[in-house]
Amino acid sequence: MTKPLIQIALDSTDLDTAVSVANNVESFVDVIEVGTILAFAEGMKAVRTLRASHPDHIIVCDMKTTDGGAILARMAFEAGANWLTVSAAAHIATIEACKKIADELGGEIQIELYGNWTLEDAQAWVDLGIKQAIYHRSRDAELAGVSWTDSDINRMRVLSELGLEVSITGGIVPQDIHLFEGIKAKTFIAGRALANDTGKETAEALRTEINKYW
Amino acid sequence: MTKPLIQIALDSTDLDTAVSVANNVESFVDVIEVGTILAFAEGMKAVRTLRASHPDHIIVCDMKTTDGGAILARMAFEAGANWLTVSAAAHIATIEACKKIADELGGEIQIELYGNWTLEDAQAWVDLGIKQAIYHRSRDAELAGVSWTDSDINRMRVLSELGLEVSITGGIVPQDIHLFEGIKAKTFIAGRALANDTGKETAEALRTEINKYW
Structure with a gap:
């Protein structure tokens, strides 16, 4: 089993803050995520900007794509994303449309698990060739x-x-x-915990734990 | 029962096109939607721009909000949206967070029905005070x-x-x-059918039919 990566989610409402955080954390994270909030605040300029300044990182565009899959996937990958999130609530035709564009442009699809998804849904994603999913404790559930x-x-x-x-x-x-x-963990994703003053120490502590179990 | 409104969904990947379409259709639509594609392409600038140029229209921001509800709702309403879409797949805490911001800022929440939602879910939305839902034949399902x-x-x-x-x-x-x-239809939403050369005639034909049944 490959070692899980560490991913920072950039969820500021302005690009300047996101750029600053990304510059601070790039040495100790593997994956940089343009969070939904940042993407809606600034549009695909956010992906293009972070792609240009972090050419060797994996970039995720967290659109939680729910419809209009082909157009959104093309936008995200052409802006420089490597991975695109797609909502588990999307119609299977939407997920298939995203997968097709990902294959064409060399990206990957991550199914983001919200809502009442079933094992049959998960099997359908695997049957389409999807390789990744994101298990999400809702930010609002977490706050609750x-x-x-x-x-x-x-x-x-x-x-x-x-x-x-x-x-x-x-x-x-x-x-x-x-x-x-024992789980095939692809990445562990954090936001503020990696962005704050003790972010580097947190990343090191995450890697120490990861090395114990993978 | 009040008469259903006519809503145009602006789903271009650039703001100039969206602005041009909105200017062409403003005389015969009631509601202007910043579609998910446009919002992800250009960010909240799209909502601010359309709000400024169409002060008397209802503006919808189609975020299909799935998480981070309070921040996204505040972004959309502060940019000038009247209504915000929230995914049926969102955790109830996310929907509640959106509703709270909507109440604070004078907006409304629309639950966008994707995924395996249940009647219990719908009752929970009503119990929160949600007044609107969007029934969506998926664009990709439609294409299929x-x-x-x-x-x-x-x-x-x-x-x-x-x-x-x-x-x-x-x-x-x-x-x-x-x-x-017989359904409490709030709006009928179309995109290209209203944006193309025969859009005005289509809107008139929609109103004629609406007047027959509501």
Whole structure:
């Protein structure tokens, strides 16, 4: 199993702040995400700008694509994204349209798991050739105090066993990493925890834990 | 029952095109939507620009909000949107966060019906005070040739009976309007059909049909 990567989610409402954070963290993160908030605030200029200044990082465009898949996927990949998020709630035809553009332009699709998705849905994604999913503790659920549960972990295991690499997000801290042992974890995603003054130490602590379990 | 409005969805990938279309159609549409594609292409500048040039129209920001509800809702409403779309797949805490900001800033939330939503979900939205939903024939489903079905119509009726005003979209043509008789239809949404050379005639034909059934 390959070692999980560390991903920063840039979710500021202006590009200047995002650029500044990205410059501060680039030495200790593998993946830079243009979060939904940043993408809606500044448009694809945000992806183009971060692509230009971080040519060797994986860039994610977190559109949570729900419809209009072909056009949104082309926009994101042509702006320089490597990976694009697509909502689990999207019609399978939308997911297929995104996958087709990803294949054409050399990108990857990540299914972002929101809503009442089923195992049949997950199998349909795998059947389309999708390789990644994102297991998300909702920011708002997190704010509401809902923590990682056995049900979360079990669902991640099932996805992993279906062959999906799972990125994991929602209040990730080093002391939780052991919970995900045995799962094909693609990235651990954090925002403020990596952006603040102790971000480098947090990233090092995450890598130490990752190295124990993968 | 109030008469359904006519809404244009602006889904170009650049603001200049959207501005030009909006100027062409403003005399015969009630609601101008900054579509997801336009919003991701140009950011909130698109909402600000259209708000400034169409001060008397209802402006929708079609974010299909799935997480980070408070921040996205504030961005959209402060940019000048009257209505904000929120995905049915969002956690109820996200929908509640959006509703709270809408109440604070004088906006409205529209639940955009994607994914495996249930009647229990719909009741929970109504319980939060949500007044609008959008019934969407997926653009990609439409491209795949999936038409309006009895199941579509029945689900709209159920939502309407729960008290939700339903906006209806996905290849809307005047000859289909009769299908939705008896439903609390808030708007009929179209894009290219209103933007092209015969857009004004299409809008007139839609209003003629609307006047027959509401």
